[in-house]
Amino acid sequence: MNLNRYMNLLIPIIAILLGLICGAIIMLVSGxxxxxxxxxxxxxxxxxSYYIGETVRQITPYILSGLAVAFAFRTGLFNIGVEGQVLVGWLAAVWVxxxxxxxxxxxxPLSIIVAALAGALWGFVPGFLKARFKVHEVIVSIMMNYxxxxxxNAIIRDVITDNADKTDNILPTASLRSGFFENLTDFSRMHNGIFIAIIATIIMWFLLEKTTKGFELRAVGFNHDAAHYSGMKVNRNIIxxxxxxxAFAGLAGAMEGLGTFEFASVKSGFTGIGFDGIAVALIGGNTALGVIFGAVLFGGLKVGALNMPSEAGVPNELVEIVIALIIFFVAASYFIRLLLFRFKKEGK
Known part of the structure; x- marks a missing residue:
């Protein structure tokens, strides 16, 4: 096997194994x-079937938030504001x-499209400030989260409701819930949003890999100056x-508002979907297919962890440690790569 060719696949797998091994050691030490x-x-x-349905339900928004982060990464930007875009997409979908x-x-479809537009509008602000005034998108997008x-929260309390902490449930005609999936998975909250997530994955892959506009976006990400001198509109492509x-992040919010919960509520903190999307994209190597695998890993760990305290007496905080270790080893991919090359040389 050509190590160079399969390096991007090997490193996440090794990182996951190392994370699981370290997690096992921590469990042993902790008794x-x-x-x-x-x-x-x-x-x-x-x-x-219920657990499988809940796992797929958790995977769905992770795919879309991972795509949001990965798309920005592939074009030379760091969209850390995915969490805020998820929130506005969630509210917009429920409102419609x-x-x-x-x-x-x-x-x-109207509810889903409006959610994507809301997320796109929230992403436009840091994109415009980056393109027009060279303000770093990380700073702006972090502030946009808050x-x-x-x-x-203010819109839910003062506009949609009369000082209530949650909205009414959406009308059945705007719901992603499916009687077929409910019966198939013993009434889990799995919904049709998984198909939207898969379609979005295909769209990202096709746009970046098979279109001229995708080539422009990637070229601008690689080198702004070279793209500008070749005649590409750098600022327009950044925005x-x-x-x-x-828009991808807004869709992730729609999955929660129209599928998982079917309402919007006042939140005391962030959902975590957008921030977890960063890790999903990192594990997936910022590729469309890789994001699916990263989302499956994170969704599975999140849902499976809920069974650990009751079945094995293990606190689910240990799963968070395992996730953190996996991210650490992926971030330390340079050292894994170095070890793999050294192992390859010694094997010759």
């Missing part, structure tokens, strides 16, 4: 049985789901990249 812990984790992911009485064939959190990234 827990790692075999029982990981068995409970596995059962919590694949043990029955409550405000209109339309046939499902119109109501559901603005999104408090603005959406477009953040807008598309925000």
């Amino acid at each position: 827990y049985n790692p075999i029982a812990g990981y068995s409970a984790l596995w059962y919590g992911i694949f043990g029955d 789901g409550l405000a209109f009485e339309l046939p499902m064939i119109i109501h559901l 603005i999104a959190l408090y603005v959406t 477009l990249s953040m807008v598309i990234s925000g």
Whole structure:
């Protein structure tokens, strides 16, 4: 096997294995049985149809938030504002789901599109400031997260409701829930949003890899000056990249608002979906297919961890440690790469 060719695949796999091994060591040191812990984790992911449905439900927004981060990364930008874009997309989807009485064939797509537009608008602000005034997108997008959190809370309390902490449930015509999936997965919250996530993955891959505009976006990310001298509109592409990234994040919010919960509520803190999307993109190597694998890993760990305290007595905080270790080893990919090359040379 050509090590160079498969390096991007090997490094995340090795990082996951190292994270799991270190997690097992921590369990042993803490007095827990790692075999029982990981068995409970596995059962919590694949043990029955309900757990599988909940895992797929958790994977769905992770795919979209991972795509949002990965798309920006591939075009030379760091969209750390995905969390805020998720929040505004969530609220926008629920608002449309409550405000209109339309046939499902119109109501559901409209709710999803408005959520994507809301996320795109929230991504436009840091993109415009980056392109026009050279303000770093990380700083702006971090601040936009907090603005999104408090603005959406204020809208829920003072506009959509009369000082309530949550909205009414959306109309059935705007729901992503499916009776087929409920019956198939013993009434889990799995919904049709998984198909939207897969379609979005294909769109990102096709746009970046198979279109002229995708080549322009990647070229601007690699080198602004070279792209400018070749005649590309650098500022326009920076804004477009953040807008598309925000649209993916807005869709992730729609998955929660129209599928998992079917309402919007006042939040005391961030959902974590946008921040976890950074790790999903990192594990997936910022590729469309890799994001799916990263989302499966994170979604499985998040849902499976809920079974560990009851089945094995292991606190689910240890799963958070395992996730953190996996991210650490992926971030330390240079050392893994170095070890692999050294192992290859010694094997010759």
